[in-house]
Amino acid sequence: MYQPFHSPVAPFSSAAGSGHLCETVALCQSILARYRRTGTSFSTTELKAIQALRTAFPDTAQGSAANGSASQQQLTDDFLNSLDTTDIQHNLQDDIVALMEECCDCTKEPTAIFAAINECLSRVTGSRNVRTYMMNANDNILWDPVNAVAALVDNVTSLGKCAQGCNMMTIANTLYIPLMFSSELVGCVEAPSGCIPREKTAMTQLLLRIITIAVRNTINVCLKKCEVNKVEAMVNMATRLARDTLEESVLVQSIINTAKTLTESDRCSIFLVKADGSLKAHFEDGNVVVVPAGTGIAGYVAESGAVVNIPNAY
Numbered sequence: 001m002y003q004p005f006h007s008p009v010a011p012f013s014s015a016a017g018s019g020h021l022c023e024t025v026a027l028c029q030s031i032l033a034r035y036r037r038t039g040t041s042f043s044t045t046e047l048k049a050i051q052a053l054r055t056a057f058p059d060t061a062q063g064s065a066a067n068g069s070a071s072q073q074q075l076t077d078d079f080l081n082s083l084d085t086t087d088i089q090h091n092l093q094d095d096i097v098a099l100m101e102e103c104c105d106c107t108k109e110p111t112a113i114f115a116a117i118n119e120c121l122s123r124v125t126g127s128r129n130v131r132t133y134m135m136n137a138n139d140n141i142l143w144d145p146v147n148a149v150a151a152l153v154d155n156v157t158s159l160g161k162c163a164q165g166c167n168m169m170t171i172a173n174t175l176y177i178p179l180m181f182s183s184e185l186v187g188c189v190e191a192p193s194g195c196i197p198r199e200k201t202a203m204t205q206l207l208l209r210i211i212t213i214a215v216r217n218t219i220n221v222c223l224k225k226c227e228v229n230k231v232e233a234m235v236n237m238a239t240r241l242a243r244d245t246l247e248e249s250v251l252v253q254s255i256i257n258t259a260k261t262l263t264e265s266d267r268c269s270i271f272l273v274k275a276d277g278s279l280k281a282h283f284e285d286g287n288v289v290v291v292p293a294g295t296g297i298a299g300y301v302a303e304s305g306a307v308v309n310i311p312n313a314y
Contacts, residue, residue, distance in 0.1 A: 034126070092124065092200055092203045092204075092207070093203070095120050095123060095124070095207070096120075096203070096206065096207050096210060098116075098120070099116055099117065099120045099207070099210060099211070099214075100210060102116040103116070103117075103210070103213075103214035103217070110134075110145040110218050110221075110222065111145045111146055113214060113218060114132050114134075114144070114145045114146045114218075115146050117132045117211050117214065117215075118130040118131065118132055118146060120207070120211075121189060121191060121194075121207075121211070122191075124196070124197075124200065124204055124207065125175060125191045125194030125195060125196060126193070126194055126195065127175070127191035127192050127193055127194030128192075128193075129191075129192050130189065130190065130191045130194065131144050131146070131147060131189070131190045131191075132144070132146075132187060132188075132189050132190075132211070132215070133151065133159070133187050133188045133189075133190070134186065134187040134215050134218060134219050135153075135163070135185050135186050135187050135188075135219065136150075138264075140152070140153050141153065142159060142160075142163060142187065142188055145218075158171040158172065158174065158176060159176060159188055159190055161176075162176035162177070162178055162188055163178060163185055163188050165178075166178045166180060166185060170195075173192070173193055174190060174191065174192045174193070174194070175189075175190075175191040175192075175194040175195060175196075176188060176189070176190055176191075177189040177191070177208065179208065179211060179212040179215055180212065181212050181213070181216045184216075186212060186215045186216045186219060187212070187215040189208075189211075226264070229261060230261060230262050233257075233258045233261040233262060234258065234262070236258075237254060237255070237258040240254055248272075249282075249286075252270055252272075252282040253282075255270055256268045256269070256270055256282070256284060267284060268284065269281060269282060269283045269284065270282050271298045271302065273302050274290075276293070277293035277294075278290055278291065278292055278293050279291045279292075279293065279295065279298055279299060279302060281298070297310070
């Protein structure tokens, strides 16, 4: 298992080089930092390479012969220790506290809250493009407020598989984490090239619990806002009907706008039953079409009085 190094006590004193070694050291720092995050062990080849470096380095170091092999070994250890000097570990507890402060601010919009969640998870998982989705049970989709994208909950996409299976999984080098509140799926996390370091497993579980609660609260707030918007739409509609004498076209447009708000629809049209039983169809774009009585689904609804719901009708 890879063990973290400690910073060197003092820098070496040596002749100026070409800078190639410094570039190599910088690359080693990046690789060792990734090994620490993922809990990766050195391969046999890597161990042999490190041993070869330990053997070769004292021969190239500038030092007094009087210092002996012990001094040379110290130089070797200092050099290997220096590979890890830029891997500064952040405090996960500080991240959790900062995230809680962000999520408890009732004035924050969902976009700001989810952006804070993504940033925190990026530091933990090492992924640069974390996305957190919240569940929309009505439409059976996962919604990303930050990037304004949605994903279906199905077996086609990796994200959908994670949501359906409710299990953490890694697919195509992308970490997927379901967010479960009791037995309810409230969201999912997508972290490309991400992982949870072994030494941070316990704290990460605590962090995910906080994120789950924050996502659930956001869903509830959005639902309440939606209900408020519906009530306001109904009140406005009732006020206009009681106060104004509206032309048919104006009245129809007002009804269409209210119906869209109440049903959360993308589009809406209204059919008015005329005295002869024919249907006068008004569309959002202002077009008006008259169709014979009993024509189509609208005709069936007008004659039977039954409610017909066609999922995903457009």
